[in-house]
Amino acid sequence: MFDKLRGSLDKAVIKTTTKELNEKNLKDAVWELQMVLIQNDVAVEVAEHICNLTKEKLLGTRTGRLENTTHLFKTAIYESVLEVLTPEYPLDPIEFAKERKERGEITTILFVGVNGTGKTTTLAKFANMLKKNGLSVVIAAGDTYRAGSIEQLEKHAERLGIRVIKQDYGADAAAIAFDAIAHAKAKHIDVVLIDSAGRMQSNKNLLEEMKKIARVANPDLKLFVGDALAGNDALSQAKEFHKAITIDGAILTKVDADPSGGAALSVAFTTGRPVVYIGVGQGYDDLRHFDPEWFAQRLIGDN
Secondary structure, eight states: OOHHHHHHHHHHHHHHOSSOOOHHHHHHHHHHHHHHHHHTTOOHHHHHHHHHHHHHHHTTOOOOOHHHHHHHHHHHHHHHHHHHHSOSSOOOHHHHHHHHHHTTOOEEEEEEOOTTSOHHHHHHHHHHHHHHTTOOEEEEOOOOSSTTHHHHHHHHHHHHTOEEEOOOTTSOHHHHHHHHHHHHHHHTOSEEEEOOOOOOTTOHHHHHHHHHHHHHHOOSEEEEEEEGGGTHHHHHHHHHHHHHHOOSEEEEEOGGGOSSOHHHHHHHHHHOOOEEEEEOSSSTTOEEEOOHHHHHHHHHOOO
């Protein structure tokens, strides 16, 4: 996990910190860092920001020993990455739902993303997490376009013991979401999870339908699901979804297979919204809270 970026960073640090830092070789070192980040799927503007933070932390630092210089440089990168990943307003969807339950309110969460990112499976993993935290769940089958999507969702729900509110393919997804919310209110169910059609961010008609779902359902949270392996494509998708409906957080799938780690940095910085969960496998328990410190440590390696 993140082996590619970590290895590249190690080489850059060794290459650029074999002599005492001064204005010139610090400039060279930061430039090398920027190239490494961009080559590992970190968006250009994000790489530039991390490099500027790193340079600010190192300016004025002087040492003549290789090991001290290496340590200082890696520490500065670590702190810069952590600063990018730590949200101004943290989000814990489970605690959010629990607090609303205590007030007698249901929580509605809309899942958005393009086909192939694992959105429906991620929704099922999150439903499992909700149940393990003592929260009752109902799912709205809002993807009425992709063949087999409703059946896929029903299989997950059957395994988890959760009811699915559905209609036929081609039905109005906003109406299905509305029905699921009405059902939750009538049955005193804590959380409504709304699946949506996987749509390319450039498909304006489907984006308009997603906006309609958001207007009708008025979800309390809107979570973007992106594929960590998609690199800058994941960033492009997140930006378009955020522009369309204002996402509240992101979930990145396939992080266990991601050799670079660039997507998390890019999505968090560009949208200003936190990465709340990461997918690390195919099982229902393979959805984990995203810890910025863990992520930064994995990127930088032993320090």
